[in-house]
Amino acid sequence: MAVRYGSPLKRAVTFYIPLVLMVGTTLFPFYWMVITSIRPDSELYNVKMNPFFTLRPTLKHFQDLFELTMFLQWAWNTLFIAVVSTGISLFCGLLAGYALARLQFRWAPSLGTVIFITYLVPPTLLFIPLGDVVKAFGIGDTPWAVILTYPTFLIPFCTWLLMGYFKTIPREIEDCARIDGASRLQAMVRISFPLAVPGILSAGIFAFTLSWNEFLYALVFLSSPQQKTIPIGVFTELVRGDVFYWGPLMAGALLGSIPVALVYSLFVEHYVTALTGAVKG
């Protein structure tokens, strides 16, 4: 859809001003994280000071974050949990997506519907009984409590996305291989799966950000400080009753956002494909 240029004034009013406002609003809270994390406490808690910049930047809040909390442990937990649960979900989603897109069997349409429905179930609906299930398996307060429950929303997403992806790969490519003597399984693993790599990457990036950011299950299933993920740790250990340690809080918020933003920025196009593919199906 081509949009042509009008007069400079008109373009400023209808385009540049709204664009700058939009980008400014979008990014301002991140600027606020950064500036808060480097302003000394004497400035943070003084309403006389201009809060938008500082002449005495400090790394004290970062030092406090590392010395007074288990932030590095949380970062490791978050990474471990995100990588393993994404791996499990990609494995399951790849196989299931392939089966639903390519194989002919009686239950294919209804199973596709079931997986689509589970995709829409919000964690809020299930967290209370799921807490009992996690306890019954003896994995409460261990990384496995979330590694095994995150796939409940990651697998349906990966399956749905990869199913759509497999449907775009022509069946004929596999048929050629079959004619040349490849078995059903070999055609799948050696022909179709390699062609689906961009789709797998998209699903993987998206799943990774989802599990990095998850809050409710981690809050309910992980309780000891050394088991927490970054979102839970920052939220629970740096707020004591009514006291908020804003400097270290914002330092933690910043450091907890950077890895996922970095992964995202490396794979923006794949992420966007996943985002739009997820709703298009």
Next chain:
Amino acid sequence: MADQSIEPILAKSAASGAPAIAAPVVVAVAKSRRPRRLGHLLEQEHILAGALLAPTLVILTLFIAYPFVLGIWLAVSDKVVGRPGNFVGLQNFWVNLHDTIFLRAFQNTFVYTFIATILKLALGMGAALLLNHHFRFKRIVRAGMLLPWIVPTVLSTLAWQWMFDATFSVFNWVLINVGLISQRILWLGDGTMAMGCLILVNVWRGMPFFAITLLAGLQTVNPDLHEAAEIDGANAWQRFWRVTLPLIKPIMLVVVLFSMIATFGDFQLIYVLTRGGPYSSTHVFGTYAYEIAMRAAKLGQGASISLFLFPFLLMVIVFQLWYIRRSD
């Protein structure tokens, strides 16, 4: 955007298809002498399908289907933490419907969902139309736009909480120094204001999702149609309403439904920003269920509150499935 990444592969496989396929086949033939009873079984599509779907079905049964059934049982029991529950029929639901905090949460959930979704749709559409222009740094702007959606909601919500701080709010600092107000505004001080702030943060976080998916929809609109409409005398507004909107209606509807479900079941944003306060005035189903089940240890009562999400969810899902079937 999906097409962009798929086309090169198809082009590549079409151009160099023969060699790419020949290589694996040689391997396949070389390996074919192994005993292969299992291989024979997997040649049958329905057996292979069963094997491929098994891991997914096991996980979904254990961690979705079973908890769902268990949740229904909890909702009709008086289970508290550390003690087995007894069947109490619909008592929990009766208690809920006579609990003023619950009724407030009920109302809040709908207010929060509908207002936030409408705002996200309107602003997201505006953002998508802006991003559909050609301009310098477009890729960077588009990537930056998605940041609120990418970073952990808890962490960005903490930044908002600091911006709404009773004493040190940056908004108050600006408004006082510009001279618009003389008294600090307590952003999270009463139920209505706090709900407004929750909706604001939710819109900030969710708008990029609308913008990017709607932009993908806009990019599929054929520019010729616009040109034709313009020649016929349609102005920009008419072209948007009569040409663009009908064409992207399907994707718009799906985005709205997805967002509504997520907003309806929201927990983290509200729990972090207000914890349901002040005076339990901003609870939604999610946070109130957490409060009752985890803080007050009444698992049965909490599960019955969560279950109130279900009828709405079911309606949306049925509508969506019906819509997908119809458009197929």
